[in-house]
Amino acid sequence: MIIYGSRSTHLKSSNLPNAKCPCGESKGKLTASVFGRHVHVFWIPLFPVGKKAVFECKQCHKGFKKKELGEDAKLAYKNFKGTVKTPLWKYTGLAIIAILIGMGIYSSIQNDKKVVEYLENPAMFDTYTFKTESNYYSTFKIVEVFQDSVFVNYNDYETDKISGIRKIDLKKNYSSEVYVLTNNAIKSMFDQGYIKDIDR
Ligand SMILES: [Zn+2]
Numbered sequence: 001m002i003i004y005g006s007r008s009t010h011l012k013s014s015n016l017p018n019a020k021c022p023c024g025e026s027k028g029k030l031t032a033s034v035f036g037r038h039v040h041v042f043w044i045p046l047f048p049v050g051k052k053a054v055f056e057c058k059q060c061h062k063g064f065k066k067k068e069l070g071e072d073a074k075l076a077y078k079n080f081k082g083t084v085k086t087p088l089w090k091y092t093g094l095a096i097i098a099i100l101i102g103m104g105i106y107s108s109i110q111n112d113k114k115v116v117e118y119l120e121n122p123a124m125f126d127t128y129t130f131k132t133e134s135n136y137y138s139t140f141k142i143v144e145v146f147q148d149s150v151f152v153n154y155n156d157y158e159t160d161k162i163s164g165i166r167k168i169d170l171k172k173n174y175s176s177e178v179y180v181l182t183n184n185a186i187k188s189m190f191d192q193g194y195i196k197d198i199d200r
Pocket residue numbers: 021022023024029057058059060061062
């Protein structure tokens with residue numbers, strides 16, 4: 001199975017009226033055909049990687065590469081090449097990647113807003129994911145809300161990766177011991193980057 005590769009597609013052809021063929025003196029017999037190569041992954045075009053041209057003469061019926069052309073024909077080709085645009089579909093993969101990154105950034109901004117809102121209005125059973133001093137991750141759960149503080153139960157378990165939180169955020173892992181945290185203490189943890197997420 002081919003996962004990735006590159007392929008060329010024909011972009012544009014044109015007669016070069018002012019160019020001479022390497023075969024002789026007559027002008028206007030050369031046709032340039034420009035091909036654009038692109039990288040594809042799973043058949044989705046990712047991005048273009050340059051253009052190449054082939055030249056054909058109507059008089060001698062021979063094909064030529066650019067380096068075989070005379071200076072006048074090279075110049076005529078250069079002018080023509082300037083008019084050949086790379087079609088947008090060749091950027092499909094890059095566009096998809098940009099959209100995914102954009103969605104990721106958007107959802108991360110939305111999550112940050114949510115965290116700030118939950119911080120300001122704590123509620124029963126809010127679950128805070130936090131980083132420990134030794135760079136582990138764990139959680140605590142709010143069990144009671146007061147004016148300036150909350151009561152919490154700490155998770156007895158830690159994980160070395162934040163993605164492991166889901167595995168340890170289980171009811172049976174929470175200690176029944178109650179700790180008091182002032183709103184200011186939680187705010188200060190947040191300001192120092194220790195609060196990673198809040199789930200409600
Ligand atoms: Zn020719």
